[in-house]
Amino acid sequence: MILMQKKPVVEIKGVSKKLGSIQAVDKLDMCVYENDIYGFLGPNGSGKSTTIRMMLALLSRDSGSINIFGKPLDKNRDQILGNMGAFIEKPDFYEYLTAYKNLELLCKYSGVPAIPDKINATLESVGLLDRANSKVKTFSKGMKQRLGIGQTLLHDPDLLILDEPTSGLDPSGVKDIRDLIRSLNRDKGKTIILSSHQLQDIEMTANRMCIINKGKLIVEGDVGELLMKHSYFTVFEVDQIDSSVEVLESSGFEIEIIGNDRNQIKVVCKREIVPEINKILVNNNIAVKSIGTKQNLEDYFLTLT
Amino acid sequence: MLRLIQIELYKIFKQKRSYIGFAALIVIILISQLAMIWEGEEMHGFITSNLSDAFFMQGNLVNGYLVTYLVLNFLWVHVPLLIVLVTADLISGEAQSGTFRIVLTRPVSRARFITAKYISAMVYTFVFMVIFSVLSLGAGLWIFGKGDLMVIFGTVNIFSENDVLWRFLLAFGYGFISMCTVAALSLLLSSLSNNSLAPILSTMAIIIVFTFISTLNLGIFGKIKPFLLTTYLDSWQMLFSYDVNLGDVFIDAFILCAHIFIFYGLTIFLFRKKDILT
Numbered sequence: 259m260i261l262m263q264k265k266p267v268v269e270i271k272g273v274s275k276k277l278g279s280i281q282a283v284d285k286l287d288m289c290v291y292e293n294d295i296y297g298f299l300g301p302n303g304s305g306k307s308t309t310i311r312m313m314l315a316l317l318s319r320d321s322g323s324i325n326i327f328g329k330p331l332d333k334n335r336d337q338i339l340g341n342m343g344a345f346i347e348k349p350d351f352y353e354y355l356t357a358y359k360n361l362e363l364l365c366k367y368s369g370v371p372a373i374p375d376k377i378n379a380t381l382e383s384v385g386l387l388d389r390a391n392s393k394v395k396t397f398s399k400g401m402k403q404r405l406g407i408g409q410t411l412l413h414d415p416d417l418l419i420l421d422e423p424t425s426g427l428d429p430s431g432v433k434d435i436r437d438l439i440r441s442l443n444r445d446k447g448k449t450i451i452l453s454s455h456q457l458q459d460i461e462m463t464a465n466r467m468c469i470i471n472k473g474k475l476i477v478e479g480d481v482g483e484l485l486m487k488h489s490y491f492t493v494f495e496v497d498q499i500d501s502s503v504e505v506l507e508s509s510g511f512e513i514e515i516i517g518n519d520r521n522q523i524k525v526v527c528k529r530e531i532v533p534e535i536n537k538i539l540v541n542n543n544i545a546v547k548s549i550g551t552k553q554n555l556e557d558y559f560l561t562l563t
Numbered sequence: 564m565l566r567l568i569q570i571e572l573y574k575i576f577k578q579k580r581s582y583i584g585f586a587a588l589i590v591i592i593l594i595s596q597l598a599m600i601w602e603g604e605e606m607h608g609f610i611t612s613n614l615s616d617a618f619f620m621q622g623n624l625v626n627g628y629l630v631t632y633l634v635l636n637f638l639w640v641h642v643p644l645l646i647v648l649v650t651a652d653l654i655s656g657e658a659q660s661g662t663f664r665i666v667l668t669r670p671v672s673r674a675r676f677i678t679a680k681y682i683s684a685m686v687y688t689f690v691f692m693v694i695f696s697v698l699s700l701g702a703g704l705w706i707f708g709k710g711d712l713m714v715i716f717g718t719v720n721i722f723s724e725n726d727v728l729w730r731f732l733l734a735f736g737y738g739f740i741s742m743c744t745v746a747a748l749s750l751l752l753s754s755l756s757n758n759s760l761a762p763i764l765s766t767m768a769i770i771i772v773f774t775f776i777s778t779l780n781l782g783i784f785g786k787i788k789p790f791l792l793t794t795y796l797d798s799w800q801m802l803f804s805y806d807v808n809l810g811d812v813f814i815d816a817f818i819l820c821a822h823i824f825i826f827y828g829l830t831i832f833l834f835r836k837k838d839i840l841t
Contacts, residue, residue, distance in 0.1 A: 277840075314668045316839035340670035350661030354578055363573070366566055367669040409665060 264291035266328070267417055267449045268313065273322030274473075275308055282308040284473035285322070290451055290466070295443050297460030297467030297481060298453040305473035306453050307347055310421055313451075314344050326417070340368065343415040345423055349406025353395035357386055357405055360394060361412060368413040376412070384408040385434070399426040407435065411442075418442065421453045432459075439463050491526045495547040496539060499523070505542045506535065567671065567679035568686075575649065575687055584645035585694060591641065592634055592698045596706060599630045626710030627703035628727045632803065634699040635734065639797060642738075643745045643770055646691055650684040651749035651762035654834070658757040658841045673835050677754070681827055684746045689739060696735040712803075720805045730802045737799040737816055744792055744819045745770060747826035754834045757841050792822050 268290040275283040283305040290296040300306045311317040313324060315335050324331040326338045351360045358377060365372035381387045384404040394402065403426050410418050420439070424432045440463055442448040454460055460467055460481065468478035477484060496502045499515060502523055506513050514524040525535060532549065539546050575581050654677075657663050667673065712722045722730070748769065752762040773793035776784050788794050798815035801807060 277838075311839065316664065316667060318836065318838060336670040336672060339668060342668070344664075344668045346664045346668070348661065350664060352574065352577075352662060353660070355574075363570055364665060364669065366570055367666055367671055369566075369670060 264293075266290070267292050267294070267326065268296075268451065269323075269325040270309070270313070271323050271325075273309070273312060273324060274320045275305075275312060275317060276320055277308065282473050283312070286470065286473065286475055288468055288475065288478065290449060292449055293443065293447055294466050295439065295450045295452060295464045297464030298451055298470075299457065299460060299467060300470040302455075304471045306470060307421060308473075309470070310344075310346060310419055310451075310453060313419060314342070314346070315339065316346075340413070341415050342417045342419065343410030343413065344419040344421075345406045345410050346419075346421045348422075348425075349402040349409075351394045351402065351405065351409075354393060356391050356393055357381060357397070358390040360405070361409060364409050365412055370413045380408045380411055381405075383411065383438070400428060400431055403427055404431070404435075407438070415448075417449045417451070419451045419453075422455060423452070424454065424459055436463055491524055492529075492532050492535070493548075493550045494523045494525065494535065494539065495521060495549075496523060497521075497545040497547065501542065502539060502544050505538060505544070509538055511535065564675060564679065567675060568682050571653075571679045571683035572686060575653070575683055580652070581649050581687070584648055584691065587645055588642070588691070588695060589698060592695070592702070595634045596630060596702060599625065599633070600706070625707060626712075626724075627700065627705070627707040628710065628712040628724065628731070629714075630703040630707050631700045631731060632712060632714055634703070635738075635799075642691075642695065642742060644767055646688055646742050646746055647749045647763055647766045649687055650746040651753050651766055652759045653680050653684055654750060654753040654830075655756040655762050656753075656759050658839075659759055661841055663839050663841060667839055673837075674831050677750075677827075677831050677834050681747065681750060681830070684750055685743050688742045688746050692735060692739045692742060695738075696731075700731055700735075714803045718805070720803060722803075722805075730807075733812070734799040734802050737802070737812065740816050740819050740823075741796045741799070744796070744822050744826075747823045747830075748792070751826045751830045751833075754830045754837070792819065795819050 266289050268288065270286055270288040273283055273286045274281070286305070286309060288309070298306055298310075308317060312319055313326065313331070315331060326334075327341060329338060331338055351357075352363070355363070358381065361377045361380060362372040365377065378387060378390065381390050384407055386401060386404055386408065389397070389401065394405070397405065403423065407420065407423055410420070423439070424435050427435060436459060439450055439452065443450055443463075452459060452464060464481050466479065467481050467484065469476040493516065494502070495517070499521055503513060503515065506523065506525065511525050511527065516522045516524050527535065536546055536549065657666065667676070709724045711724050712727045714720050714722075745766065749762055749766040752765050756762045756765075770793060773791045774796075777788055777791050777793045795815040795818050798812055801812050801815075
């Protein structure tokens, strides 16, 4: 059997950036491999956008290194950017120009021929072909969002960085974009970094992910493995909250009291441990009224941040 | 580079605001010329009333050359503002509208991006000056005809009509360099700002304050006058002195060109380090 080692596309090592008095990114390490859909998670102000801007050479770094396609970003900026497509935060275009003209100009900026068929195909792929000749200022937020994704594909880059690509889209638009991301990865072999607050986007599309908070890496790894390992928590509804806290804490569990009536205990644990916790409570004459086990990325994300 | 310049020019001339300056210029010049049609003789008579006691004046003195000379003097304060309305927005406008994010993530170096902006601003200024010269001189000659030019620049200078056109062509050429210097200053300030209004206002504030200092003949300001760019902006007027020293005019033009290159270099230096946060 031949083991193929995956090639790193983006390697971030010890990157820090201070914006004013705020440490936006703090000694961040990150690695994105070829053909990954890499989920990039973190609450507002966690440093996601700052990190993405540093990857795109829009922001300087205070320390650390960024290598993309195996080359240092600083010395190979133009070459690297020529093979990257980026959509950052919100789609802004030359509003006084049409969608078609915006894409034509961006082709020229990218140094690729502005072939009408290619531009029209791009517009079609994001459902905007019928509005090709409308000025962008007449577009809704969702349409601009789709055009924003379209412009990342114009020069057929190997690496896409999509920051909140489904923000502002209706449910069918969200589904279309998720399908597009998956097909770009599966059919065209694109490596994609997907930053999103819609945690479902990550859960449904990404194979690897990281979570950052206050500029620091909290966790990085395979989405499936991380969910299996960490993302369970169980809510026990009990009749004696104080006793339950005492008993479970003395047994070494990390707990939190939740619920409007403060009658529930949240315990972060694997699914296999739930019967054991139930047994401990029952053995201490605590009535367990209900048990609910949750597993999804959103819960995991909230647990960690 | 040519491709980038084409893109920048396309963007400039696709925006309605770029034509506001042209429209204002056309209106001001036409109003000035209409005023000269109605009041020109009277105004000229008033200005030269003291001279008529000593000199006998004959011929078409309110002619296209005189009107152009007056329009040049009237407009020298307004033209920089009309040009800066567009050039000061070229970089900061992209920051304000967020388009930096899609343009600067393309394989275009920041130095090339700024160079294209500078060249486009110069082209816009050139077009502006061509319209200015054609409207003021061309239309002036067409409406008022040719004649000798009488100007008061230090002393009374009267130039025969055959000795005037080259002075105007050089004056417009010098004016182009002056306006390019103002445009370069506005681009430097534009690169430091994330909104459109601040560089327009700050450029005009600098021009007004420097002009004020340049025109004050006080000893304390005399020492700093050579270091103010406004000292050299109106050196085209030297072309209308009787014994014009072209060497002095070219030295002043060279000093303005040096300003342009310093502003350009500073813009690239600062913009390469600029964090794009908009």
